[in-house]
Amino acid sequence: MLSREEIVTTLEPLNGDFFLINDLVAYADKVLANGRSLVRREPSTGTLMAYVLYYDNQPEILITMVWTAPDHRRRGLARDLVAELLAGAVKPVHLEVHHANPAVTLYRKLGFRVVSRKGDILTMKREPDASGERPALS
Numbered sequence: 001m002l003s004r005e006e007i008v009t010t011l012e013p014l015n016g017d018f019f020l021i022n023d024l025v026a027y028a029d030k031v032l033a034n035g036r037s038l039v040r041r042e043p044s045t046g047t048l049m050a051y052v053l054y055y056d057n058q059p060e061i062l063i064t065m066v067w068t069a070p071d072h073r074r075r076g077l078a079r080d081l082v083a084e085l086l087a088g089a090v091k092p093v094h095l096e097v098h099h100a101n102p103a104v105t106l107y108r109k110l111g112f113r114v115v116s117r118k119g120d121i122l123t124m125k126r127e128p129d130a131s132g133e134r135p136a137l138s
């Protein structure tokens with residue numbers, strides 16, 4: 001499980017770049033009260049490496065945040081965590097993301113498709129039976 005402090009301190013340095021959360025403490029408290037998380041930590045130290053925050057209390061699951069520690073990026077941690085969520089999901093999963101966020105590539109690879117756009121913000125959705133890009137068989 002994550003703490004409020006972990007959510008706030010990990011998102012604070014990023015806030016205002018590709019997303020803007022007006023009150024990070026309120027954001028953290030809300031997701032801790034009503035949402036769920038998937039978390040990866042260093043087995044030996046417990047240091048936080050990556051997490052996914054989501055809500056599963058509507059007809060569709062909403063991913064509200066995906067985060068990987070800067071020194072653990074590009075090792076597949078976010079991909080594996082989101083894939084774990086998708087593997088257990090029997091509902092559509094959607095999220096909002098800035099069109100220029102590199103995370104868009106991650107979501108596309110996992111089978112999310114853009115369903116609408118409002119200014120810079122894309123809504124992406126992944127249907128339960130959608131598959132992500134797979135390597136071609138040789």
Ligand SMILES: CC(C)(COP(=O)(O)OP(=O)(O)OC[C@H]1O[C@@H](n2cnc3c(N)ncnc32)[C@H](O)[C@@H]1OP(=O)(O)O)[C@@H](O)C(=O)NCCC(=O)NCCS
Pocket residue numbers: 014018019050065066067068069072073074075076077078079080096097098101102103105106107109
């Ligand atoms: C987006 C984020 C969660 C990705 O985490 P990650 O653990 O590094 O991602 P992965 O290693 O699982 O990446 C899987 C694939 O996504 C794509 N991808 C991820 N980060 C990328 C980047 N910075 N540039 C281009 N493609 C990227 C790549 O296709 C990657 O596969 P590859 O490394 O084999 O090329 C991480 O960069 C992050 O925490 N960003 C800040 C928070 C944020 O903006 N979250 C999204 C909010 S909607």
